[in-house]
Amino acid sequence: MSTPLYLPPVPQLGRIDIHSHLLPRIDDGCEDVNQCIDCIRQLKEAGYTGSICTPHIIPNMFPDNTRENIIRWVENLRIELVNRNIEYTLWPGGEINLQENMPDWLTEHGVPTLAGSNCVLMDHWADIWPDWFPTVIQWFLDQGYQPILAHPERMRCCWDQPDGLDQLLDMGVWLQGNFLPITGEEGYEPDQLSRRYIENQKYKLMAMDMHKPQSIPSRFDGMKIVLTEYGNQLLDHFTVDAPRQLILSHLL
Numbered sequence: 079m080s081t082p083l084y085l086p087p088v089p090q091l092g093r094i095d096i097h098s099h100l101l102p103r104i105d106d107g108c109e110d111v112n113q114c115i116d117c118i119r120q121l122k123e124a125g126y127t128g129s130i131c132t133p134h135i136i137p138n139m140f141p142d143n144t145r146e147n148i149i150r151w152v153e154n155l156r157i158e159l160v161n162r163n164i165e166y167t168l169w170p171g172g173e174i175n176l177q178e179n180m181p182d183w184l185t186e187h188g189v190p191t192l193a194g195s196n197c198v199l200m201d202h203w204a205d206i207w208p209d210w211f212p213t214v215i216q217w218f219l220d221q222g223y224q225p226i227l228a229h230p231e232r233m234r235c236c237w238d239q240p241d242g243l244d245q246l247l248d249m250g251v252w253l254q255g256n257f258l259p260i261t262g263e264e265g266y267e268p269d270q271l272s273r274r275y276i277e278n279q280k281y282k283l284m285a286m287d288m289h290k291p292q293s294i295p296s297r298f299d300g301m302k303i304v305l306t307e308y309g310n311q312l313l314d315h316f317t318v319d320a321p322r323q324l325i326l327s328h329l330l
């Protein structure tokens with residue numbers, strides 16, 4: 079029997095992370111529930127009150143990561159939190175690794191949108207933009223979904239071929255930046271591109287993309303850099319206001 083999609087109320091206060099690998103034993107994120115609890119403790123200390131769980135959707139690596147299973151796994155983690163008296167809001171989602179045949183797979187297995195909205199988080203790793211990329215993006219748009227490309231600053235094709243990203247922006251794609259690259263830990267280009275995208279107002283949101291507990295402190299360092307260099311108002315826009323707008327204004 080399928081688990082119904084439950085959408086909890088959006089917390090009145092606090093940051094919301096729209097990109098996380100929080101679910102235990104699902105992908106390269108948390109390895110067990112204790113790691114999840116550790117991550118949530120750290121996130122709460124930084125003012126987060128909720129996360130959208132976005133496991134990798136890569137069918138040949140994680141064939142069980144379907145929309146329906148993710149909804150069930152999020153419900154299981156919610157029960158764990160209730161049993162431990164931990165107040166933290168969780169929603170289901172997914173990080174769809176774009177491939178040419180992904181529309182066929184999603185048609186068969188369902189589209190794991192973010193928190194019941196029409197927004198779809200996606201990533202891709204390419205040195206050069208594939209020819210099929212705009213066609214697959216257009217498939218999402220034609221189906222009524224809002225594509226959000228995760229961490230473009232980490233994609234080599236964005237470093238070398240910025241026109242390809244501009245084409246996607248012209249099509250209506252939103253961009254989600256990660257907090258880690260601006261620390262410089264992922265190299266010169268991601269750091270520089272993060273700053274350029276922030277200054278040119280290309281990011282719709284910024285997110286943690288946290289994996290395991292030990293991955294979180296350096297991402298908080300990135301948040302602090304955004305706070306120090308660009309101000310509290312922009313940081314709150316990325317982590318407080320924009321995620322709420324995404325969840326509340328784009329419900330399917």
Ligand SMILES: [Fe+2]
Nearest residue numbers: 097099173287
């Ligand atoms: Fe991710």
